[in-house]
Amino acid sequence: MRAVVVTAFGGPEVVEVVETAVPEPGAGQVRIKVAASALNPVDAGVRQGVFGGAGERLGLGWDIAGTVDAVGDGGEGPWGAGDSVVALAVGPVKALGAHAEYVVVDAGAVAAAPRTVDLVHAATLPLNALAAEQALELLELAPGQSLLVTGASGAVGGFAIQLAARRGVSVTGLARAWDEEFVRSLGAADFVSGGLGEGRRFDAVLDAAVLGEAALEGVRDGGVYVGAIPGANPASVRGVRTTAIGVIADGARLAELVRLVDEGVLTLRVAETYALDEASKAHARLAEGGVRGRLVLVP
Incomplete structure (x- = not known):
C-alpha cells in the first residue's frame, strides 16, 4: 500500500509517498481502508521535527474516515467489514499514520461515520x-x-x-x-x-x-x-x-460528536482535496497559510 512518511525533517519537499506492507490488526484492533484523511498543523510539526524522531521513518496523519476492512481478535465490538467509520490515529511519532491507504487503530478509537455528510467532510472531525x-x-x-x-x-x-x-x-x-x-x-x-x-x-x-x-x-x-x-x-x-490539550482517542466521545454533526450542531469545513500522491503539494499549501477549513488527502 501507499503511505505518506518523512525520513528527514524540513519543508514540504521532505514529504514522501512510499510503498509499504498493509498493517495487520492485533488483538482489540481494527483495520480501516482510508477514504479520506485531513492534514493538520500537527503533521507539519512532525515534518519539521518538533516532536523528535530523528533518524526514524515517521508516518503522518491523525484523522481517519473510511470503512472497516478487518478486525483483530477481540476487536470486533460493534464493528464489521464494510462499516463506515471515523477514528483517530493518536501520536505524532509513529511508523504509519492515517495518510495511507490502510490504517490500524484500537477498536475503542472508532465511531460510526456521520450519516449526513460524505467521508471527505467526515475526515475533518476527529482530531x-x-x-x-x-x-x-x-x-x-x-x-x-x-x-x-x-x-x-x-x-x-x-x-x-x-x-x-x-x-x-x-x-x-x-x-x-x-x-x-x-x-x-x-x-x-x-x-x-x-x-x-x-x-x-x-x-x-x-x-x-x-x-x-x-x-x-x-x-x-x-x-x-x-x-x-x-x-x-x-x-x-x-x-x-x-x-x-493532550488529545486522546475516545470512540465514545467521538460518537457523540458525530451525533452533533448529524443534528446540524457542528459545521465541517473542507478547503481543498488532494490525492495521496500530492501530499507534498498539500503541505506546501498549508504552509502558505490562509486556509479556511481543512485540506483533505484522498487515497
Missing part, C-alpha cells in the same frame, strides 16, 4: 473536534461564564465555539476582521480582532491560535487558560490555572 471537546472539559465552565477563543475561525476554535455556546457559555471569538460574520454564525456572542481590548478579561481563554502570554493576559485573576500544544502553555500568573 479537531475531540481537541475542542477535551479543552472545554479542562476549562470546566458553567453556563453564563465567559470564554475567549483565539483562532476562532480555525478548526479547533470553530468547534470550540459551537460546543461552548451549546453549553450556555458566553463566547467571544478572536480572529481576523474579515472572519467576523463566520465566527458569529458559529455561535459567538461577541467578536474581537487585532487584540483583546485594553483591560478586557474573561473567565477563561482557549488559546487555539497559540498566542501564549498575550492570550493569558485576557484571563481574569483566578481564571483558566488552556493552550493547544502540550507543554507550551505559559506559566501561571495572578492565580490563573494554565494547562494544555
Whole structure:
C-alpha cells in the first residue's frame, strides 16, 4: 500500500509517498481502508521535527474516515467489514499514520461515520473536534461564564465555539476582521480582532491560535487558560490555572460528536482535496497559510 512518511525533517519537499506492507490488526484492533484523511498543523510539526524522531521513518496523519476492512481478535465490538467509520490515529511519532491507504487503530478509537455528510467532510472531525471537546472539559465552565477563543475561525476554535455556546457559555471569538460574520454564525456572542481590548478579561481563554502570554493576559485573576500544544502553555500568573490539550482517542466521545454533526450542531469545513500522491503539494499549501477549513488527502 501507499503511505505518506518523512525520513528527514524540513519543508514540504521532505514529504514522501512510499510503498509499504498493509498493517495487520492485533488483538482489540481494527483495520480501516482510508477514504479520506485531513492534514493538520500537527503533521507539519512532525515534518519539521518538533516532536523528535530523528533518524526514524515517521508516518503522518491523525484523522481517519473510511470503512472497516478487518478486525483483530477481540476487536470486533460493534464493528464489521464494510462499516463506515471515523477514528483517530493518536501520536505524532509513529511508523504509519492515517495518510495511507490502510490504517490500524484500537477498536475503542472508532465511531460510526456521520450519516449526513460524505467521508471527505467526515475526515475533518476527529482530531479537531475531540481537541475542542477535551479543552472545554479542562476549562470546566458553567453556563453564563465567559470564554475567549483565539483562532476562532480555525478548526479547533470553530468547534470550540459551537460546543461552548451549546453549553450556555458566553463566547467571544478572536480572529481576523474579515472572519467576523463566520465566527458569529458559529455561535459567538461577541467578536474581537487585532487584540483583546485594553483591560478586557474573561473567565477563561482557549488559546487555539497559540498566542501564549498575550492570550493569558485576557484571563481574569483566578481564571483558566488552556493552550493547544502540550507543554507550551505559559506559566501561571495572578492565580490563573494554565494547562494544555493532550488529545486522546475516545470512540465514545467521538460518537457523540458525530451525533452533533448529524443534528446540524457542528459545521465541517473542507478547503481543498488532494490525492495521496500530492501530499507534498498539500503541505506546501498549508504552509502558505490562509486556509479556511481543512485540506483533505484522498487515497
